[in-house]
Amino acid sequence: MSTNQTALELSEEFVMELTRAQGRLFGFLFKRLAKRDQAQEVLQLTNLVICRKASDYQQGTNFMAWAVTIANFQLLAYRKKQVRDRLVFSDETLELIDDNREREESSLLHEHLRHCLELLAESGRDLLAQRYDENLSIQQISSALDKTANTVRLKLHRLRVELMNCVERRVKKELA
């Protein structure tokens, strides 16, 4: 690397933490923006700020909580710059959606989801694989299966609801 380049000196642990946090940060932002491109945009800004503030982070403390706080500031700043028409949620709704639970529950959710996926019928798992593993669009899946886009969208929706209910049952059982 040349001498006049000022590459970041981030610790390996820090980069690992940030990398691990990407999915959950995206989830946090997507839930509050309900638009993929906007969530991705704010995530990029968040990553930038997190890197610049790397020296503020104290190793051993809760990285996710720290990163989410930064993401939340970025989210609010981003919303201020947007005209209302571009945003899905009003400030009031956003406040109500924000329940501050995802940090703790996220890893638990993933564990339950893994078990619930195994309980799905093969055809359901196939469809989810096409949508998520293979990243195919609804249109591509519907063409391949010779079904309408609406049918595929509805089937995917039902699968997500089935998984959602399954996860909820497992959480309740665990708490009982």
Add this chain to the structure above:
Amino acid sequence: MSDWKKDLDSLLAKVVEDELSATERGRLDEMLLANPNAREIYRQYVDVHCSLQEHLALPDFSAMNQAIEAVSEPARKKISRPIFSFAWQWGLATAAVFVFLFVVLSDAPTPVRASTIQAIAGTVKVTQPNGIELSNPDIGTPIPAGAIIKTVSADAFVELGFDDNSTMTLSEPASCRIIRYDKKQRSIRLIHGKLWATITPQPGRSPLIIHTPSSKLDVLGTVFDIETRPLFSRLRVSKGTVRMTRLVDNRSTEVHENQEILVSLNPDEDFNPLTPPKAVNYWQSNLEGAVEPSGVTIGYVKQLAGRPPFVVGEKVLIPNKGKLAKAIAVINFSVQKFGDSPVILDSGSQIHVQGLTKFTQGFYFFLSTKDETGAFSGKYYVSMKKNWMKKLDEKGWELKIPIEKFLGKDKRSKKSPTGLYLSDFGVSSYDAKLGILLLEAAVVPASQFQ
């Protein structure tokens, strides 16, 4: 079901697909503002969607890449050094490991075997239908129905054998899913990249169906290769006949021996098979124009004012069998574009390469080959030697590599690729930090430089 629930259901299905209209956005906002139950369902539903995305989909680090570039590379020449600090590589690599975390935790039953690995080289990942990655896939490893097989590195290929003695080879960075392969149904989805297949004729058995994002193939006994990209698929039939259906308008046509066809997502484009011209013994990359006509399948073409276009290597994460992975840079060319002559590698030929980086070590060059029957015939590689390099200017270099210097990637390969047909040409660096910038690649027969 109450009305609000029905309405919420339809809105949720659209939120996660980014399909909400302005009116629907307003309706969702009103509903979540007024109804705590709707809010709870919304939260849970989006959580499930994002978790599926996080654990089933390939990791997307594009948001981090921008942070890397913006923070680590302030207002300087960007061309000669893709920036990718060690710490970043380490972190990204670790993420790949975490994405497939439940590998270790799984207690899932073993699914039904659909095929077996017969040959393997480079980095190959096999993800089972439940999301669990098979550790260290090797020759003899059974592959279950529903598994996704992915060749990660430019030097990778994997040959799968099936119970009907058919074989399929996934080559170049590519991935496919075996939907089902048994006596009742044979179905494969080629997600991207190149698949070579030799399908044994099985009278009375249902045809093998291969799905790509733009086409569907009905195959009986035949030898063919198919390459699929987001906007098109290209099929070449070396033996037998394949029925090809274009998904965009459901038109079908038969592609016979020694014919090829290009299937795009545009219904206005031509959909007729053609017979390529006779084989030639020279080839030169063409970077003028858009990416697809240039033949670059990995990497992207860039042009700066006053300079000829060049290809920038794409960064690819290479998992390291349970240890931390590393990022490498890769460029791949499809040599025989649609309608082009096949390129034969004559004895005494040279591979000429011009690049734009001052690094002189840590590069591999690859050739993917096929034999006269059209079947995949292995990958050949050579590690760059410093004394082959001729400096063109301050940053550029030129290499002339004798074809005989390339070695086979697996035991079944020939001693050298001489006499085989060239399918793909690739370059990869050990380290993404080194980067690769390619100006030109060519196959030059001995008669042209002696």
